[in-house]
Amino acid sequence: MGLNFKKNKVFVSLIALVIGLQSCNNFLDIVPENVATIDNAFTLRNEAEKYLFTCYSYIPQNGNVSFNIGMLAGDEIWKNNIILPNTPSYQIAIGTQTSGTVYQNVWEGNRNGAGPGNNYPIYEGIRHCNVFIERVSNTNNVIDLDSSERERWIAEAQFLKAYYHYYLLRMYGPIPIIDVNIPIEASTQEINIFREPFDDCVTYISNLLDTAAEKLPEDIQDATNELGRITKPIALSIKAKLLTMAASPLFNGNPDYAGFIDSKGRQLISTTIDPTKWEKAAAATLAAIQSAESVGSTLFYFPQNQFNLSDTTLTKMSVRQALSERWNPEIIWSNPNSQTTNLQQLSMVPLDPDYTHTLAQKILSPPLKIAKMFYTRNGVPMNEDKTINFGSDTDLRVGDEAHRYNILEGYRAARLHFDREPRFYANLGFDGSTFYKDDSPSRSDEDTWVIRSKFNDYAGSNAGVLFNVTGYYIKKLIDRRMSNSSQNAYRPYAWPEIRLADLYLMYAEALNEVEGPTAEVLRYTDLVRERAGLNGVAESWTNFSLNSAKFTSKEGMRDIIHHERLIELSFEGHRFWDLRRWKKAADELNKPIRGWNFFGITELEYYQIRNIEQQTFVAPRDYLWPISENSLLRNPNLVQNPGW
Numbered sequence: 001m002g003l004n005f006k007k008n009k010v011f012v013s014l015i016a017l018v019i020g021l022q023s024c025n026n027f028l029d030i031v032p033e034n035v036a037t038i039d040n041a042f043t044l045r046n047e048a049e050k051y052l053f054t055c056y057s058y059i060p061q062n063g064n065v066s067f068n069i070g071m072l073a074g075d076e077i078w079k080n081n082i083i084l085p086n087t088p089s090y091q092i093a094i095g096t097q098t099s100g101t102v103y104q105n106v107w108e109g110n111r112n113g114a115g116p117g118n119n120y121p122i123y124e125g126i127r128h129c130n131v132f133i134e135r136v137s138n139t140n141n142v143i144d145l146d147s148s149e150r151e152r153w154i155a156e157a158q159f160l161k162a163y164y165h166y167y168l169l170r171m172y173g174p175i176p177i178i179d180v181n182i183p184i185e186a187s188t189q190e191i192n193i194f195r196e197p198f199d200d201c202v203t204y205i206s207n208l209l210d211t212a213a214e215k216l217p218e219d220i221q222d223a224t225n226e227l228g229r230i231t232k233p234i235a236l237s238i239k240a241k242l243l244t245m246a247a248s249p250l251f252n253g254n255p256d257y258a259g260f261i262d263s264k265g266r267q268l269i270s271t272t273i274d275p276t277k278w279e280k281a282a283a284a285t286l287a288a289i290q291s292a293e294s295v296g297s298t299l300f301y302f303p304q305n306q307f308n309l310s311d312t313t314l315t316k317m318s319v320r321q322a323l324s325e326r327w328n329p330e331i332i333w334s335n336p337n338s339q340t341t342n343l344q345q346l347s348m349v350p351l352d353p354d355y356t357h358t359l360a361q362k363i364l365s366p367p368l369k370i371a372k373m374f375y376t377r378n379g380v381p382m383n384e385d386k387t388i389n390f391g392s393d394t395d396l397r398v399g400d401e402a403h404r405y406n407i408l409e410g411y412r413a414a415r416l417h418f419d420r421e422p423r424f425y426a427n428l429g430f431d432g433s434t435f436y437k438d439d440s441p442s443r444s445d446e447d448t449w450v451i452r453s454k455f456n457d458y459a460g461s462n463a464g465v466l467f468n469v470t471g472y473y474i475k476k477l478i479d480r481r482m483s484n485s486s487q488n489a490y491r492p493y494a495w496p497e498i499r500l501a502d503l504y505l506m507y508a509e510a511l512n513e514v515e516g517p518t519a520e521v522l523r524y525t526d527l528v529r530e531r532a533g534l535n536g537v538a539e540s541w542t543n544f545s546l547n548s549a550k551f552t553s554k555e556g557m558r559d560i561i562h563h564e565r566l567i568e569l570s571f572e573g574h575r576f577w578d579l580r581r582w583k584k585a586a587d588e589l590n591k592p593i594r595g596w597n598f599f600g601i602t603e604l605e606y607y608q609i610r611n612i613e614q615q616t617f618v619a620p621r622d623y624l625w626p627i628s629e630n631s632l633l634r635n636p637n638l639v640q641n642p643g644w
Contacts, residue, residue, distance in 0.1 A: 044144055065343055076570065077571065169205065195639065199246070209236070250623055251581070262639050278510050334495060334497065339495070347478060348360035358466070403418060454602075470598070509562070624641040
């Protein structure tokens, strides 16, 4: 849907000046190429559809590690300091962001250090949505557009407008609401608008999503031409995410924001806890689930193939391919504007001496603490399992027959890599681990690919600047069809913005806050665990946890659901935002980033823990993005976020 744009001097919006983007003297509206004026853009259906795709084109490319803020700005994925220099998200992760240099600055539409052509001005996208809605709502325009399609297109633009406001709200907290574009003749008083209180923003976005959902199709009928277009389940899912965020501790009665008041004297984030927010979140998430399931959404299970794969491999492939199998029934919203070839290339590890390191660059490196986050084979955290002693982190163990589908038999690897849950082996690669793909040399999961990653090995760190800094590799992001070919090595997939598993765990979280650990809470959590090859929460904790009654309290079940989300949605960019809304970021993002000694040649050298970085997260400052100093100077009615 990407379009080329050109400048147009007929229609000029002052919305840029309103929010402090740039002056009205040099900000010109942009319209699809070959359209001379805004009026011409809405004469006939063909040109109007191009303008609708202009509105779509501002959706952030979350399948790109440089755009998906959650991938590199937190603690889930690390990289070396040479490749992808000055990546804005990575600069946030290492603590260099200031109000003078705002990284991933979507408020103003620049990303600082990303280079030309790599910006995503979200308010500009909102402005285009407003233009589209205004013009297409007038039935004197686009005269060859029938009424049902007109309603649908308007609803799509309404959704996009709501989504862009949500995207900004999640980053900045209270934002200016741009419901209509301000005309060129507006006064200075009208231009210098205010940030609206957070709860008012939530209400506005929620109502707009409801309005859009009423007119959006339940599903896509013309899959050839319309996959990726917005549907009712997508709109309801974003509403669920919006209301869950609003109900979470960061925005629901947070005492840290007691002094967060604008020049009108308005409290911008309420410091009073409102339990009904969780009720609204639970209801909205259930509605999204029911809408998605009504058109066939289910959790993805990888089918048996002609190679008669083991149950172990089938479970791992179900976990991996739930993300990368194109348009599978678990994916509620994929963004076809964001393909994943480069993401896979940055994640892939060489599996053979014939692999070139430029094809499999392996630079995206999960830290040791993320590896330890996954459950044991019994479905409970490592530090809670009363039946397994993992010993010291640097202890080693020899691969045995019981682990042969996960670790090469006879190979010595870290003790903590044994006796882990299927998602550990599905998500992560490491020295001695197997890596089944369609091109397995044995044509099965017996004697399949194995990673060897000590310094001098084919997957090691002796390949110039293309090296992994922790000794862990992200298998989850790699589609099973990847092949060691200089052409078409990767089968790109549209980035999944929302999966059904996300909604299931979100519903369990919200319902637990309302009712405590009911059977319904356990059911939706267990649906995700079952696909991951685990027993249910009650059975696992009762039989294997040192805290066997943990799941029987609201607080205990809350911790379990949080942990489940971090595992199930790992490497998809969710952890970064979840840690914030739960107010856990100050705990997690002040821990060191550690990994194995990637310079090690022998076992003794390699299996030493190396400190890579000491992260710093300042609370409450770092929970919200700063507004740039330039924006504050241009619009004196804006107030800065606390701590900046």
